[in-house]
Amino acid sequence: MPLKDLPKQAQPREKLLARGPGALSDAELLALLLRTGIQGKGVLQLAQELLAPPASGGLGGIAGLLHAGAAELARIKGLGPAKRAELLAVLELARRALAQQLQERPALDSPQAVRTYLQLHLAHKGHEVFGALFLDSQHRLIAFEALFRGTLTQTSVYPREVVLHALQHQASALVLAHNHPSGNVTPSSADQALTHTLRAALALIDVRVLDHVIVAPGATLSMAEQGLL
Known part of the structure; x- marks a missing residue:
């Protein structure tokens, strides 16, 4: 009708x-x-x-x-x-509204906004994408970048490139993120190993990794909340 x-x-x-x-x-x-x-x-x-x-x-x-x-x-x-x-x-507009919110207040003060923002950027992808939220000294958003693109099962992430982007943005901290097109947000052993590798590399330039968020349509997982950082 x-x-x-x-x-x-x-x-x-x-x-x-x-x-x-x-x-x-x-x-x-x-x-x-x-x-x-x-x-x-x-x-x-x-x-x-x-x-x-x-x-x-x-x-x-x-x-x-x-x-x-x-x-x-x-x-x-x-x-x-x-x-x-x-x-x-x-x-x-939804992405930009959330980005504005994260630029005006610390990301750690609004974890749900971080998750929703990453959902809107990554969850719909049919291939794996690895990115990062680059944050200033007050943990406010400077920029989000999708840094690497892979297949449904594997993504190649180069710590040197992540370090270079952190330096370019003059970031003080990062929230790492990637999607699981399979829908299962459980971190693999490779996810955990990569997180520790990136933490060590970024620590050399005094940049903290605050979290690594895995997203899928309708689901997110914070490795920090799971005690995996």
Whole structure:
């Protein structure tokens, strides 16, 4: 059913203005962004199908939508260039808002913001990516860089390159991060060995490794919290 055929008080825009965004379902919020459906399918139905589990052809809820890249969105029937651009813009705004938060306050004061930020950058990747949050002396974000890209099972990380990037950013501390496309965030023995190697290399230039965060769609693990640093 087209949104205009719904009772006025049930239409997502009017409902949001009257009761606030928290009153809307995920599909209703997404329908507001999409604005129009496609031939034979109203926008609310399109939104519901987009949020359906992957087994049903959807993206797996809001988290799946936010972690979807441009190529994945392009495969969804009904998402033309304009709709894809709007969704990608919302995702980028979320990244920038979190980056601003981490630039204004110590990363260690907002661990959930760190995890969400890394999720938005890395969790949707179909290959392993190793990166780092470079932090100043107050542990505020200077920059995030994806430093190395690997296969689904292995990433080559060169400590010398990490040290060089830390020097270029004049960083005082780092949060290391990489993704596990398999979905399992349990650190491998290789992950632990790499972390200790990087800690030792960065200690030579007086840069601390505060954490190593492993991310996957819908999951994160802090090696510091697990006592593995």
